[in-house]
Amino acid sequence: MLLFRGEEHVDRWCVQWKQPRGALLMIDQAWRLAQVWYGKKMEADWRRATLEETEGLLEGLGLTGPFWSLRP
Amino acid sequence: MDFDTLLRLHLYRDFVETGRPPSTERLARALQTPLAEVRAGMERLAAGKAIVLQPESRELMMATPLCALPTPYLVRVGSQSYFGACVWDGLGIMAMLRRDATLETSCPCCGEALAIEAVAGRLTSAPGIIHFGVPARRWWENIVFS
Numbered sequence: 001m002l003l004f005r006g007e008e009h010v011d012r013w014c015v016q017w018k019q020p021r022g023a024l025l026m027i028d029q030a031w032r033l034a035q036v037w038y039g040k041k042m043e044a045d046w047r048r049a050t051l052e053e054t055e056g057l058l059e060g061l062g063l064t065g066p067f068w069s070l071r072p
Numbered sequence: 073m074d075f076d077t078l079l080r081l082h083l084y085r086d087f088v089e090t091g092r093p094p095s096t097e098r099l100a101r102a103l104q105t106p107l108a109e110v111r112a113g114m115e116r117l118a119a120g121k122a123i124v125l126q127p128e129s130r131e132l133m134m135a136t137p138l139c140a141l142p143t144p145y146l147v148r149v150g151s152q153s154y155f156g157a158c159v160w161d162g163l164g165i166m167a168m169l170r171r172d173a174t175l176e177t178s179c180p181c182c183g184e185a186l187a188i189e190a191v192a193g194r195l196t197s198a199p200g201i202i203h204f205g206v207p208a209r210r211w212w213e214n215i216v217f218s
Contacts (some may be wrong), residue, residue, distance in 0.1 A: 003180075006200065006201060012181050022207070030160055032164075034163035035167040038137050042212045044073060064084055
């Protein structure tokens with residue numbers, strides 16, 4: 001999960017390093033994801049989210065489709 | 073509170089306070105617990121994907137989102153700094169600590185410096201775009217690569 005200056009830099013990097021182009025995420029989306037995912041990690045009642053909870057979190061941020069699917 | 077929760081909380085608090093990953097021995101001393109019990113607790117936390125251990129030494133590699141090893145994602149919080157394994161974990165450190173912070177990195181393509189800043193829980197500077205190379209269902213197949 002790498003931060004690039006822009007989409008054209010992602011494309012150039014994928015070609016240069018022969019890496020498949022994955023999914024792009026706006027930083028605001030990633031910030032909201034990070035807040036929910038890690039916000040309680042230092043609290044006693046933290047627990048790892050269930051598959052269904054994680055799916056709900058991703059869907060709530062508009063992250064849908066095969067790339068974001070958690071099921072094989 | 074069960075031992076694994078106590079261990080997790082102490083491990084994270086120590087890491088955040090010192091900016092360095094606590095060794096298993098240090099945790100055992102602080103918790104006044106036999107080393108073998110702490111090692112077993114670390115393995116259980118790793119099995120539950122709360123932390124990641126180094127493959128041979130079984131010392132801490134990641135107390136996600138904190139990374140025990142240097143990476144290109146440096147988070148500055150006050151006078152302390154931390155590494156995240158990726159940009160998402162860098163943002164995760166900022167979110168977890170809930171303090172004003174800056175994430176410093178550079179574009180992997182061209183090397184231009186990039187910084188994301190959070191003040192009072194909001195991003196005030198957020199240049200760029202994030203590329204996820206590994207589909208979500210495969211993140212934990214190799215979390216170091218992901």
